Amino acid sequence: xxxTPPSPSSAAAGTKRERRKEARPGELLEAALDLFVExxxxxxxxxxxxxxxxxxxxxxxxxxPSKEELFxxxxxxxxxxxxxxxxxxxxxxxxxxxxxxxxxxxxxxERIGCTKASGxxxxxxxxxxxxxxxxxxxxxxxxxxxxxxxxxxxxxxxARSEFRAMNLDYTVYVVLAPMIFLMLWKHxxxxxxxxxxxxxxxxxxxxxxxxxxxxxxVRPDAPPSPPSSTGTF
Amino acid sequence: xxxTPPSPSSAAAGTKRERRKEARPGELLEAALDLFVExxxxxxxxxxxxxxxxxxxxxxxxxxPSKEELFxxxxxxxxxxxxxxxxxxxxxxxxxxxxxxxxxxxxxxERIGCTKASGxxxxxxxxxxxxxxxxxxxxxxxxxxxxxxxxxxxxxxxARSEFRAMNLDYTVYVVLAPMIFLMLWKHxxxxxxxxxxxxxxxxxxxxxxxxxxxxxxVRPDAPPSPPSSTGTF
Amino acid sequence: xxxTPPSPSSAAAGTKRERRKEARPGELLEAALDLFVExxxxxxxxxxxxxxxxxxxxxxxxxxPSKEELFxxxxxxxxxxxxxxxxxxxxxxxxxxxxxxxxxxxxxxERIGCTKASGxxxxxxxxxxxxxxxxxxxxxxxxxxxxxxxxxxxxxxxARSEFRAMNLDYTVYVVLAPMIFLMLWKHxxxxxxxxxxxxxxxxxxxxxxxxxxxxxxVRPDAPPSPPSSTGTF
Amino acid sequence: xxxTPPSPSSAAAGTKRERRKEARPGELLEAALDLFVExxxxxxxxxxxxxxxxxxxxxxxxxxPSKEELFxxxxxxxxxxxxxxxxxxxxxxxxxxxxxxxxxxxxxxERIGCTKASGxxxxxxxxxxxxxxxxxxxxxxxxxxxxxxxxxxxxxxxARSEFRAMNLDYTVYVVLAPMIFLMLWKHxxxxxxxxxxxxxxxxxxxxxxxxxxxxxxVRPDAPPSPPSSTGTF
DNA sequence: GATGAATGAGTGTTCATTCAT
DNA sequence: TATGAATGAACACTCATTCAT
Numbered sequence: 001x002x003x004t005p006p007s008p009s010s011a012a013a014g015t016k017r018e019r020r021k022e023a024r025p026g027e028l029l030e031a032a033l034d035l036f037v038e039x040x041x042x043x044x045x046x047x048x049x050x051x052x053x054x055x056x057x058x059x060x061x062x063x064x065p066s067k068e069e070l071f072x073x074x075x076x077x078x079x080x081x082x083x084x085x086x087x088x089x090x091x092x093x094x095x096x097x098x099x100x101x102x103x104x105x106x107x108x109x110e111r112i113g114c115t116k117a118s119g120x121x122x123x124x125x126x127x128x129x130x131x132x133x134x135x136x137x138x139x140x141x142x143x144x145x146x147x148x149x150x151x152x153x154x155x156x157x158x159a160r161s162e163f164r165a166m167n168l169d170y171t172v173y174v175v176l177a178p179m180i181f182l183m184l185w186k187h188x189x190x191x192x193x194x195x196x197x198x199x200x201x202x203x204x205x206x207x208x209x210x211x212x213x214x215x216x217x218v219r220p221d222a223p224p225s226p227p228s229s230t231g232t233f
Numbered sequence: 234x235x236x237t238p239p240s241p242s243s244a245a246a247g248t249k250r251e252r253r254k255e256a257r258p259g260e261l262l263e264a265a266l267d268l269f270v271e272x273x274x275x276x277x278x279x280x281x282x283x284x285x286x287x288x289x290x291x292x293x294x295x296x297x298p299s300k301e302e303l304f305x306x307x308x309x310x311x312x313x314x315x316x317x318x319x320x321x322x323x324x325x326x327x328x329x330x331x332x333x334x335x336x337x338x339x340x341x342x343e344r345i346g347c348t349k350a351s352g353x354x355x356x357x358x359x360x361x362x363x364x365x366x367x368x369x370x371x372x373x374x375x376x377x378x379x380x381x382x383x384x385x386x387x388x389x390x391x392a393r394s395e396f397r398a399m400n401l402d403y404t405v406y407v408v409l410a411p412m413i414f415l416m417l418w419k420h421x422x423x424x425x426x427x428x429x430x431x432x433x434x435x436x437x438x439x440x441x442x443x444x445x446x447x448x449x450x451v452r453p454d455a456p457p458s459p460p461s462s463t464g465t466f
Numbered sequence: 467x468x469x470t471p472p473s474p475s476s477a478a479a480g481t482k483r484e485r486r487k488e489a490r491p492g493e494l495l496e497a498a499l500d501l502f503v504e505x506x507x508x509x510x511x512x513x514x515x516x517x518x519x520x521x522x523x524x525x526x527x528x529x530x531p532s533k534e535e536l537f538x539x540x541x542x543x544x545x546x547x548x549x550x551x552x553x554x555x556x557x558x559x560x561x562x563x564x565x566x567x568x569x570x571x572x573x574x575x576e577r578i579g580c581t582k583a584s585g586x587x588x589x590x591x592x593x594x595x596x597x598x599x600x601x602x603x604x605x606x607x608x609x610x611x612x613x614x615x616x617x618x619x620x621x622x623x624x625a626r627s628e629f630r631a632m633n634l635d636y637t638v639y640v641v642l643a644p645m646i647f648l649m650l651w652k653h654x655x656x657x658x659x660x661x662x663x664x665x666x667x668x669x670x671x672x673x674x675x676x677x678x679x680x681x682x683x684v685r686p687d688a689p690p691s692p693p694s695s696t697g698t699f
Numbered sequence: 700x701x702x703t704p705p706s707p708s709s710a711a712a713g714t715k716r717e718r719r720k721e722a723r724p725g726e727l728l729e730a731a732l733d734l735f736v737e738x739x740x741x742x743x744x745x746x747x748x749x750x751x752x753x754x755x756x757x758x759x760x761x762x763x764p765s766k767e768e769l770f771x772x773x774x775x776x777x778x779x780x781x782x783x784x785x786x787x788x789x790x791x792x793x794x795x796x797x798x799x800x801x802x803x804x805x806x807x808x809e810r811i812g813c814t815k816a817s818g819x820x821x822x823x824x825x826x827x828x829x830x831x832x833x834x835x836x837x838x839x840x841x842x843x844x845x846x847x848x849x850x851x852x853x854x855x856x857x858a859r860s861e862f863r864a865m866n867l868d869y870t871v872y873v874v875l876a877p878m879i880f881l882m883l884w885k886h887x888x889x890x891x892x893x894x895x896x897x898x899x900x901x902x903x904x905x906x907x908x909x910x911x912x913x914x915x916x917v918r919p920d921a922p923p924s925p926p927s928s929t930g931t932f
Numbered sequence: 933g934a935t936g937a938a939t940g941a942g943t944g945t946t947c948a949t950t951c952a953t
Numbered sequence: 954t955a956t957g958a959a960t961g962a963a964c965a966c967t968c969a970t971t972c973a974t
Contacts, residue, residue, distance in 0.1 A: 042275030043363060046969065056935050126359035128421035130276055135425035143429060169431045170440035177414040184417060188361035192368035196376060198402045207403040215447030289960050508741030509829055512948060522956050592825035594887035596742055601891035609895060635897045636906035643880040650883060654827035658834035662842060664868045673869040681913030755939050
């Protein structure tokens with residue numbers, strides 16, 4: 001896939017043509033991402049994907065052997081591992097574990113939740129039945145690392161006696177569920193009935209964080225979050 | 234198929250044919266529910282629906298003018314109007330508001346979550362973009378009544394000084410999110426990677442309820458739930 | 467076809483039920499005539515025919531074994547012989563042969579041209595390719611008698627030295643063509659672009675008769691028709 | 700299929716594929732013309748059209764978005780724009796107006812009447828009810844120009860005192876009716892009962908012209924047409 | 933490598949016809 | 954006799970995929 005042919009004559013960064021050639025799969029994946037997220041797998045026509053990427057239908061099949069493979073590539077491309085980077089970031093975080101968790105939500109929203117990447121999750125969940133292999137992939141690449149990341153935060157809280165004792169396996173999902181809920185809502189009901197949620201996503205996350213921390217913290221002396229801090233998180 | 238023998242002596246209820254006619258829409262709806270939930274809207278063939286209902290393709294179109302209308306009918310059929318009954322039940326409930334909320338979760342799981350009806354919600358969210366009208370319907374018939382129901386419980390808790398003061402608009406979703414999360418998980422990842430959640434749905438709900446109540450209750454002196462009560466619920 | 471069962475018990479004109487029974491085929495034929503003329507053979511649904519006749523679809527097939535047979539019956543029923551009666555009428559006519567021919571046009575217009583029966587001819591011609599047998603029938607029942615009728619008029623004119631000598635075989639069609647033209651126009655272009663003809667059918671017939679007689683009469687001293695006689699004919 | 704061998708050396712005219720692409724619509728239109736005329740709109744299957752044009756069904760839909768549009772294209776393709784040329788021809792004609800009219804009939808028969816194009820008119824009239832829009836088109840593109848053309852001939856005759864005074868609006872149809880009659884006859888009864896007309900089309904036209912001119916000419920001294928001139932016209 | 937014309941299996945939908953009641 | 958629910962063959966149309974250029 002995406003066969004990078006040896007740049008024939010120039011040793012330099014490559015001519016415009018070559019750059020295009022290398023860029024093709026990426027452009028197709030981006031176009032496909034947009035359309036799959038917007039319309040779903042079945043309702044997206046490969047012609048549209050090709051057209052949006054500025055190539056012909058035939059070219060698409062040069063890079064991806066089928067629509068299904070294109071779909072899988074789109075998902076793979078867009079859900080994979082920011083976790084390493086993320087881990088380091090949180091590892092290095094100085095502050096209370098409550099703050100870590102809030103920061104974690106904030107970062108998630110900024111980098112995933114409010115971007116097109118959130119559409120991928122929606123897409124994945126929607127099409128899961130028809131693409132079981134990709135769900136396996138998602139499980140390995142996203143869910144398990146994600147769980148581990150959250151779990152480490154919770155463990156930190158417990159170790160530092162900030163959080164009460166808890167069943168970690170379970171509580172991880174208490175933390176994850178709001179994110180998944182929000183991505184789904186945004187790309188389904190939220191897209192049709194804009195104000196159905198009754199608040200902004202940021203507010204939603206904040207309130208969820210408040211409540212979770214209220215439930216987890218040993219001494220919820222720390223005010224859940226600065227009272228008027230809508231934008232802050 | 235399923236040849237209801239002619240009721241030998243009673244003049245009641247009509248002939249075989251008539252009885253069939255009345256039963257047909259229901260049988261088709263049930264077959265369609267199964268298949269739509271199992272494979273999604275696009276991947277479900279109307280022939281399959283008809284075959285599963287034991288009729289020919291033509292018969293299906295006798296009762297539903299198109300595949301889309303069939304889909305809408307499936308959604309309508311399976312989600313409306315359990316709220317009235319439910320409301321009364323919770324209104325009449327005697328006990329702490331924590332108990333009410335736990336009971337609410339329990340009842341939801343038994344009547345919706347663990348039944349095929351949970352597939353409808355998954356379906357709705359998955360296909361929302363392609364059926365905006367149905368989302369409107371869902372918003373009116375399911376989301377708003379559901380919010381109202383939860384809100385009344387929260388108000389009860391606050392009124393009785395069991396729960397802390399809170400922004401009701403927001404907190405409603407703290408309560409709802411786990412249910413939606415669970416329905417989705419079950420019909421997507423859960424269907425492909427059975428143990429991905431790491432616990433049973435019942436456990437998941439319990440832990441969510443625990444945490445939410447931990448966050449809401451003024452004095453979480455009441456032990457969240459009997460420690461070993463996995464199966465109890 | 468149209469099996470008249472022995473009226474079982476009453477010797478009288480028949481009960482309402484029986485009259486209905488006998489009337490059925492007629493009602494169906496009438497409904498079918500209307501719809502076939504209005505929409506063409508292919509675009510007419512047998513359900514519609516049955517509905518307009520006030521019976522169920524099944525009943526239609528009790529009287530006519532197929533849609534095609536229904537069509538043939540409609541045509542047969544509506545094009546057959548008024549020629550005998552007509553012949554006598556013209557035979558008995560006293561006056562110049564020009565007057566006979568004008569009277570002939572007038573009578574044709576009143577009894578065929580301006581009634582639904584004209585639609586039958588249009589229908590016949592339109593569907594001819596798909597119903598060759600019926601064209602044979604039409605040829606026998608309508609065209610040949612019609613030709614004969616016109617020919618007799620022309621012969622009368624020649625015999626009385628009112629008309630010039632002519633090839634009768636050919637001239638018959640000089641007389642017939644305007645009628646056929648008018649029926650077709652009325653049920654095709656005329657139905658879509660009401661004023662496309664630029665005159666009333668009556669005027670059209672008059673002018674055609676004028677011209678034909680102008681061409682046929684030995685001495686067209688007879689003023690073609692009373693100058694302002696639009697309605698008169 | 701019909702493998703046009705690759706033009707071995709010439710750089711002209713494009714590749715095999717390209718040439719096909721340009722030819723396709725025409726080939727399809729021709730196939731459709733044949734079949735529509737032969738069987739009518741409803742009875743013609745798009746597969747047949749495609750097969751006759753030597754392509755697959757899908758290819759047909761590459762060029763025409765629907766069967767209806769194909770039909771409209773067939774009509775449009777085959778009836779427009781011979782009038783300009785025709786007009787000029789008749790305008791330049793030197794001779795008596797009787798001769799002009801006869802020439803007009805002759806040319807009409809050679810270019811329209813005896814070609815497949817005559818089937819279009821039959822088709823149009825037959826399917827008019829189902830395609831009202833196309834009737835409008837026909838009215839604008841064919842009927843009105845045709846009327847104008849005939850009218851100019853009649854005016855010429857009157858101006859040169861060859862024809863008697865007449866109501867032009869009406870008389871135009873005296874001239875047109877035989878053509879329309881003939882096209883219809885040929886494609887309906889004529890196709891089923893070959894000799895029903897009793898003469899050749901050429902004879903039919905001649906006799907009609909004779910009679911019309913007999914009716915129009917001031918002094919029908921000019922022998923209608925050379926007595927034995929069947930083939931001459 | 934890139935194209936886009938061509939394909940044809942597959943889909944939703946229709947409707948004349950049947951037949952149990 | 955009359956019904957109308959059920960049928961299923963037939964049809965228009967779609968679209969992922971192929972391949973000659």
